[in-house]
Each structure stands twice: as structure tokens, then as C-alpha cells.
Amino acid sequence: MAPQRNTGAGAEAELPEYAGHYRLESSLGSGGMGVVHLARSTSGMKVAVKIVHAQFARDPEFRGRFRQEVAAARRVSGAFTASVVDADPEAERPWMATLFIPGPTLSDHVKRNGPMDPAQLRRLMAGLAEALRDIHRVGVVHRDLKPSNVLLADDGPKVIDFGISRPKDSELRTETGKLIGTPPFMAPEQFRRPREVGPAADIFALGSVMVHAATGRGPFDSDSPYVVAYQVVHDEPDLTGVPESLAPLVLRCLAKEPEDRPTPDELMRALRSVAASYDTQAFIPAQRAGDAPESGSAPPHPRPRRRPGRKTAIAAVAGVIVLAGVLASVRLLGGGGTTPEGGDSPTASVSRFTGWEANPVPEGVGAAQCSYGGRQLICARPGVVFGLDPADGRVLWRHPVATSSVSKPPVLAGGLVQPMAEEGRRLEALDPTSGKARWQRKLPAHNAMQVAGRTILLTGIDGTVNAVDASTGDPKWSHRIPGHPLPSFASFTEDPLVYATNPSVDASKTRVTAVDPATGAVRWDLRLDGKLTLIGVDGGSLFFLATDKVYDDTDAVVRYTPSTKSTRRVALPVGRADVQAAVRGNVVYLLGSGGSLEAVDMTARKRLWHLETAVSRGSVPVSNGTHVFFVAPDGRLLAVDAHDGDLVGQTPVRMNAASGRVAGALPGPLLAHDHLYATAPDGTVFAVDARDPAAW
Template identity: 40%
Template sequence: MPLSAVDPDSVGGYQLLDRLGSGGMGVVYLARSASGRQVAVKVVHAQFAQNEEFRTRFRQEVAAVRRVSGAFTASVVDADPDAGLPWMATLYVPAPTLSDRVDKQGPLPAAEVLRLARGLVEALGDIHRVDVVHRDLKPANVLMAPDGPRVIDFGISRAVDHESLTFTGHIMGTPPFMSPEALSRPREVTTASDIFSLGALLVYAATGHGPFDAESPYLTMYQVVHEEPALDRVAPPLRGIVERCLDKDPSGRPDLGELARMLGELSEEDLSADDDASRPVSGPSSGPGWLRPLRGRSSLALVAAVTVVGLGAGALVLTDDMGTGKPADDRPSAMPSSAGAGRPSPVREAALPTGWRPWELALSGANGEPDAFADCRSDGLAVYCSGNGFHAARIDAASGHVDWRVPSSEPGSSGDVDARAGRVLLRGPADSDGSQREDLIVLDAKTGKRLWTRRAAFTGRVAFFGRAVLSSDGLEDGSLVGRDAATGAELWSTPWPGDGLICESLVFDDAPYAACSGTPQEGTTFLRLDPGNGTPEEITHVKGLTHPVGLDGSDLLILVWAAEDGPVERVRSLLRVDVRTGVRRTLNLPARPVGAATLAEGRLFFVQDTGLVTAIDTTTGEQLWSEDTTVDLLGPPIASGREGAVYLSSYSGRLVALDLRTGRKRWQTPAMGTSAFGSSEGTSPMRTGGSLVTMANGSLRSLDPLHPNTSN
């Protein structure tokens, strides 16, 4: 995957060559050292760099990988867990993951499963020998190299003689491949937990499915703890070994020495002979037919039983609604008739679009490969998106119908979509020559016809204001530029003030602003620009690290960190500056909130990557409420005073509704599946009349926020 405009040229002295992938916690790049050696560089996402617990976890991962060495692991080459964006470089292994291999080619032949098992036993031996428990052995963490598997990603491993580190109230791992004790008693996890995960992984390799797969993660976790594994499609010589690995009691599982002996007694010839007998005669290897019903339990008994799972310290407690407001069948529950006793039912923000029905949309490309939405904005009753495989598309909010789509043959995806007054604004993919020049494109909203294009290197976002477009052109000694939205003609150009400053263009309440920064010690100057001629007027100057969140009346709200602390610390204060007079008022934030901040309905919402959402009163600085949604990687929220709700969408497309006044969770939807184009960050939900549209995994989904259960 080629590098994008937002990717750095190098990390820690390693020149980046390509993107190998992106996950929930970070991005992995192919890179080259000064000596020419290829390495895989894992860079933590910016939002996690602000989380003290995660930094500690990343330091543990680096320490764990450094302790482990062997033929079946990828050793660490270099790392800096204390960098602004923590990173780690390991030896590059040019091989697909086990999950990719099974997805594309189906289950492995039994003889290959045996070779895989022997390699993984040796890898676990190297890991356990230095008193490390991996705790996340799964198909995505096994590389299928020609000379044997490699175990990677020690992100949630821990030393046997240290306390486990979890995000508070969260369990770390992948449920289909976790042991019963990892789900219910995570602080008691030993090396035997990795043996259980190995057994589940071998079943997946042999059959294409895990031994405890079910219709939802909650049922899967229940079956891991209470039910017997599904092993009927595993070749008989391997079945007995796998069954012992999957013993519910850790003491009943074989150790690595015994496993190596049992696997050594098997021959590939015997397994090849049994292979055909263990596979189904016909039919696909995936689909609803393979899901197992619960044996000997009613669904009501299941709901009662799962309430006792995970009561160990730090575990995820599985209650009847999992703290999510969802029943066990994974559909969103209906919104309560009232948000509290005696309180009226919420009023709809706006009428639903005429003829609206729930819909979900994924695009197919011209060559049969999927196209994927990358950035979207709503305007009226339409949604405008850019993405991989196309410049832009317009989607009807009522039906999900694609009104038009502008194809693109260029690699990468367009971004920074904005839409208003019959026009659509977007940025084309950046040049691959390092100049970071890219197209600024405006289209006719009704037809998709290109109205004009301008090419430059842009700093920050571009956006409409009034009847113009604001951008910050250049990477050094640049200018703030206003262009006519209809023609692209330059209306004015205002040079960045001062040497060494970089200005980011901002639009608040349809007016142009800019934030011009140097070092944290030099601080940031905030400017208001005359919409007609671009003349700058200084609003205020703030030292240290800052982040403007928007206007509240005539006050610009600015979050401030102390310069010596950096953004990894909690936010200390909120600065309110009247843009007309420059009068400043500083509000201390006693709650010291952490997370990405969004201004909505007169409140500041801080959203942590762990799912904790905190609401702050912008007039007093006091905390209004704080709610753990238990949904990771949520995007920026939107709020509706009429509906009395806050809406957030996760990177997987789970939509969460919280009560605006109390923070109490009203409902939550299922995820939107998986995609090769999936983002590692949540996006903000979009309003289209009375409906909501969310984007995740390259797809769009529309639902009625007052009746989410009928929208599933």
C-alpha cells in the first residue's frame, strides 16, 4: 500500500517505503535502514500517544520483544517508546498472515497444519523461556513465511512475574482465541493460556473457523468459558492434541515439551491420508451454516449465565446488556420511552427524508474490486464522499442510492470533503515525489461535474466559508488564501506572519481563522481573517501546546497544556477569548480530562480511545458526567439538544447513543463488518434530516436514531 500525504518520510532514521497495514493501535510501515536492511516499523496512532496507560503498555511490548529471540519470532531492531509518536522496528518478514492465507486460499491441509503447529510450539518455547506470556496468539499475529511461521505483535504480552496491565474496565485480547481464564480471571493468566490460544488457532487453520465461533462476540465468550469446542472437522490425528490444548482447566493442558513430543510422533503422510475424510464433501467454508447452537441451554439461561463471566479484577464484566444496552442477539435495543422518570420522550431533530428506509452501502469498483469510502460530509439530504477508487460520489440520504460517482485512476484516495451551497470540495491524492502537491477540486453538487482545480501543497484542512474556499498554501513561507468557490479565482492571499511559523487554516461559524505556530515555547498566534480581503487581526497569543475547538457565542475556545508536559498529559485549562475584543478568561478543568475534544451543544466532549466519554461545562470548566461506553476507538461526537442525545461511531461502525444530560447509554448498534479498507479511527456521525449516517470499513449505514432497533 503506497504512502499517503499524511505519512512521514522517515521514522527514527528509517526511510519509509510502503504501508504494510494499519490496525486499531497503530500503522506498520516497510522501511529501510541506512545500511539498506529492510525493517517493519510500527508507529502508534496519535490518539494513543496521549494515553499514559497505553505508553506503558507499548514500553512493555518493546521490552517483551527484546527479551524474545528465536527462529520463529521477528526480533526487534530499534525502538523509541518515549518519542512523540512511539515506534518500534523489527526484522521485516515478507509473508502473509495466517488469517490472510485462510481467507484467500481456505483451510490449510492437515500436513501443513502439523508443520505450523511444530513451528508455533518452538516460537512459544522461545517466548516462555524468558518468562513472557504472549496473551494474543491469533491468526492475524502469525506470519506464514516459507521457512516456517513467525509470531508477531507482543502488544498485550506481559512478564510472568509482573502485574498485568489492562485499560481500566477492559479486557485485552481477541475473544475467539482467548482462554477461559483470560476472559474471567485475567490477572491469573499463565503460559497455559497461550497453549489454549494455540489450540484454537490450529482449529482455525484446519477448518477456517474457530472452535467457539458464534453469532456475536458475547456468545463466543460464553462458549469459550462454558461450552465444548467444535472439532469434528479437524483431522483425527490432530484432534486429540487440540482437544487437550482446549481444556477449560489450565492444569489439564499439555506443556510445550509434551506438545512437541506428541506432534513429533505424527507423520505428514498419515495426516494427508486423513485430510479428505475430515473435510466437508461440498458447500462453502463460511456462512451461517457453520455457526453452532448452544448445547443444552436456553437463550434465557445464557443471558443469566453470562452475567457471572469475567468478575475477576480488571476483566470485562458480561452482564445482560454488557453495559451497552444490547440484548444477546446483538441487535440494538429500543430507546427507552423516557430518559428518566417523569422526563418527556425526545423530540426528533428533523423529519426523516421522504421515503427513507434503513440502508447500508458498499461500492463495487469497475474491475470488480471494492471501492471504499474514505471521507464523507452531509449537506441537506445528501452525503458526499471521497474514497479509494473514486474522486467523489453523491449518495441520496433517503435510499442510499448513488446519484453520481467520479472515478479516479490515481493511487490513494481523495480527502477533506466539504459540501455546501451546491458545491463539493475535496483534495486529490498527493504527488508521490515528496513535494506533497495535490489538487484542490470543486465539483457541482447536482451533477458531479468538475468546476475548477488548483494545485498546491496545503497545510491543514481546506473548507468553504461564505462563497469562498479557505486554504493554507505551502509548507514553508506559505500564505493563507481565499478563492472564489464558483470559479477558483484567487480573492486574496495573506502571507504567514513571522519566520519559522506554520499556519493552519480554520473555519468557525462560516468565518475564516488561522492558527500560526512555532515551537511550544514560542506558542501559537490565533488570527481572524477579513472574509473580503484576508486582512489578519490577532485575537490572542498563547504559549505552550494548544488546540482550538470552536466558537461558543463570540468566544473562541482553546484547550491549553503546559509546554513542558506535552499532549500526553491531561488538559489543564480552557481559555475563552472574545474574538471581537480579545478579552481572555481562563477556566481550570478540575477533572483534568484526557482524549480528543469536540465542542457540541455548548459542551466539551472528551473521547478517549478506550471508550470513556467525559462532558465538561464550557462556562464553568466543571465535569458534567463521565461514561465508559466500553466501545473502543470512537470518533468525534455530534449532539442533538432536541433529541437529548450524543452520538458517536467507532472505527468498526458501532453507533452509540448517550443521554446528553446524564451520559447514560441509551443504545448501541452492531459493527459494520470488516474490510481491507477499514479505518483505525472512528468518524463523526452525519445528520441527514432526522436520520443518521455512519461510515466504517469503507461502507455507509443509515438509521433512525429514535428507533435504532428497526434500522438494523
């Protein structure tokens, strides 16, 4: 579509056709400092491009502020903001491109639909508190949080427009006597001492935003900005219309002195005690008949309303689950299927399997690590290994282990349960029906442990690999692996070999060695370009993540096929930090820190789709070809359509209510035929139907 002409006072007479490599398609809105356009990258990715007005582009001071805006936005890009894709502050017309986020601004939503209901308000406040925590963690103060700078995306609110934000280490300071901000949402200190504004000012703005969302007006209301400024500094806020459950918390945010306001973490803890229905899941705005706005990083323009359906994020309410019992406390969610004797997997029909949840170890906190095998879930938590019936979550057996010794999920190998844990220097294997020890062996100290087929591989501190028979505990072989001073093996159930990888010192090459775990024989050995991490094996090919040499961010996916000795590399549009990945066929699903999920088709050599999930740091994803599943640190299990990247379902929050901490990472979910099993920080192990995420 050709760029649209913008009309009105101060608008550009003719919009440019490109900003860098981004073709401008339409104007999303115009502000005092620039115009925001909907644009597309060369690969077709939608972005919102902010281009500075020509008159400001000639102002050196403004260019400095724009450079600061880009720097601030780059620091906080992630789950709660619009990620910066590209920028050129030095261009003739400075510009910045961020990911396009469909959804109305909070201002536009309230204008069209009226005040939010209490449940929506709690989700909004929790989302904004998380966003401010993320922003403040990297030393940035937003300083202009207001309804028009909050986008209501399917997966939660996003904070945008860092035009007057200020990193703590910035050299650019507010000029004496100049007020910067929007009066109805400014804190008292922004009027009294603007050079000393800190993170607490954003908390004050959050309180004002919440009043607007609850009532359609601000806590200090007047047509005159001068009167509003006086009210902010001297008067008490008007909270008429704010739900009673939230009013005390909003009032704390609106305290006159910065030190009297809560921090984002304190807000999130307080919100958990406000009501049992508090959750941090997708925000789905209620809409009246008519058009619903869609927006990027600017005020939205009307478009035909999309009907809710399969592609709409499913909001679920997190309930407080009280679990009791000595061995286990189980709640069947409407009944469960049964596992017939002799079967190796759940065989209940989809129509009858409605899931379950259990707390097998009520004492203690933390997510269990589980695997599936021998017609049961085999799990471990600090101090104990246990088996669960996959049909209903019943505890089948328990076995104590050293509290700090569990390093990986226990697995079934050689017909026995291998706890993947040492008590001192003792290795043991358990009977899968009773949990009793079948054999125990004393071992030398070692750095790494891996199970492959019927073999346990132990890498000693000198680099020697000792192989042990998983069924008997007897030694099988012992030697070093050439080219790997301290090998750590990766194994995959569908592949009989194990693989050791070792990047060169300059990260230009990675040595990959395939080893037969039964004999220790090297089957093949080669060097591939770049610093690579093996993530999966599928269809006879190995799949790797490639990372850059400077920041160690994942910037490409690599496929190597031993039978043809061919290598294929697909670069990512944007580097991702701390990526976890899954392989299904020739498609790789990557989940980075900050919640960026994307699918890369190695055959077509392109990215299929991209989704910002708002999950700070998720688990390893898994896919059944129809959906992609992963677990969030708050215990939610999320499902994304594997074909188009839409969020299609998620379970309630399962986070330890007594703790103010959120887990940094979680074990990934497990797929067993049509059933999906996951674990949560509150100790819960639960099962759902993998075929119908919308029903979770």
C-alpha cells in the same frame, strides 16, 4: 458509607479509611495477597482500589512483584482492561486504583446462570482475543488468565489482575522450581519450563477459559492440582459440550506446543469465518431471576438486579451483507423516507425513516469521506467523488479523481462541490446536480487546503496563503499570516472566521489568530497559555484541548471567549492519548485511544461522566445534545446518552470480511436534522434514525 470490617481467615481486622486521595466505601473481595475495595475519588469517580495485606507489605520481594503488577497494568490500560487511575507501590500499605467496572466475573456468571450459548461464546472469545492482542502488543504476558480474572462489562469482557504478569523487559524473574499460576488454566510450558513462558501461554489459558464458559468445567478436570498438572502436560482436553463451530478453534488454542497455537490476530480472523453472526459488540449476560453481581477488579458481591431498559447496552448481530451492482447496491432497511423537491435536508417523519445502507463503490476497500450539503451526501473514496440521495442512498452522480489525491471530505462551497483533491496541480469544482467540472485551475504546490464559506484557502510551501473564490476559481488575495510560518486553518460552519494556531517551541504558549477568509484581514491575535489544539466553536467561544509537555496527552479543556477576553480551563482527572473531541453548547465530549469517552461541562467546571467503550480508536464524535455518536474501526456506529454516559445503541459490524486488518480510524458520523449518516471500512455508507439508537 463507612468502610466495612472484613472477616474471615487472613482478613484485616480493620480496613483503612483512605488509600491516597480515595475514600474506601466497601470491600469488593479479598484474595491471598490483598483486599479490593470500592472507593471514590474526590470528584466522585468510582474506582476499585487493591490494597496489599500488611504481612506482604513488609516483604521486599513482594513489593517488587507489586511494582511489576502496577507497571504491567499501566502498559495495557485501555479498552480491554481496567484502566489504572493511580497507584503508590511505595506506601506503607501498597495500593493501586483502577476504574471501577460494573459487571460479574465470568466465573460468577457461569456459576449463577450456567454455560453460555454459542453466540455469547463467540463474542467472549473475540473480546478475549482482542484483549490479549492489546496486552501482548505492549510486551506483557498475563500468565493467569482465568474466569475469575475476566469481567463481563456491558461493552465487552475486561481482563484484570496482572499480579503475576511479566513484561518481557522486566528484571523480575520466576524463581527456579516455583510454579506461579492457577493449574486448570496454566499452559504445559508453565509446568515444564516456567522461566520461558511467553504470550502463547495466554492463548492456552484462553482455550481453557472458553471450555469453562461453554460447560462449567475445565478441559482438564480433577480435584487434585497435581492430577490437573499431569493432564495439562500429557492428556488430550475434554471438549464435550463445546459448540461444534468453536471446538476446532478451542482445540488449536489448547495445543501442547506454544508454536502450534494461533495468535490473537489469527483467532479474530478465524472467528469471522466461524459464523455470519459473529460480532464484537456489547456482551449482555443472560440472567436468571434473583440477584446479579456487580464487580470491580475483584470477585463480586450480590446486589439487587437492575432491570434491562434504556441504559442497557444494545447488542446487535453483525450479518454478512452481500452487495452487488455497477454503480451502487442499496438495501432499504424496511423502507425509507423521501426528500421533497426543493428541501435542503431529509424531511421524512421519524416514524417512517427506518434507514438504509449502500455500497456506492463496490470495488476497493476503505471508508468513504462524506459531508452534507445541497440536499445530498457528498462523498469521496480513492479514485472517485460521488453524490448520494440522503433519503435512500441512491447514487446521484459520480466523478473520477486521482486515486491518491483525496485529502478531506468534499464539501459544498460557492454553490459547487469542492472535491478537496488535486490531480497533479489542478483544482476543480463540480456541478452538484451532475458531478461535471464547472471550473478547473492550475495551482502552485501547497501544504494545506481549507474551505471557509465561499473561499478556498491554500497554504503554499513558503507559508504564503492563496485565497480562491469557490464559485469561480478566481484568485481573491495572497499574503502571509503574521506569527504563522506555515499556517493550517480550522473553520466551522457556524463561524465566519477561520483560525490559525501555532504553539511556541517550549509549548508554554499558543498563538491564536482569527482571519477573515474573504479578505485575509486579521481580526484579532493573542497568545494563550499551554499547547492548545482548536476543536470547536460554539456560542461565540472557542474550545481547545490542552496537552502536557512530556507525553503530549490531553490533560485539560480550555474555553476562550473573544467578546469578554475570558479564559476558562478545566483539568481532566487522567491524561488521555490521541483525543478527538466534539463541542455542544458548553459541554465537550472527548474520545481517546483505547475507547475512553467523557463529557466535560465547562460552565460547571467538572467532568459529568466517563465511559470505557472498548473501541480501540474511534472517529471524531458528534452530539445532538441528547446523544453522542461516533464510529468504531470495525464499522459500528455507537450512541451514548449525553446526560449520563450510558451506551444506548449500536449498529452491526461493517468490516471488510476479506481483510484481516481493522481500520485505525474512521471519518466521523454526520447529523442532518434527525438523521445520522456514517461510513464503514467495507465501503458501506448508511443512515439511521438519530432519535432512536435503541432501534438500530
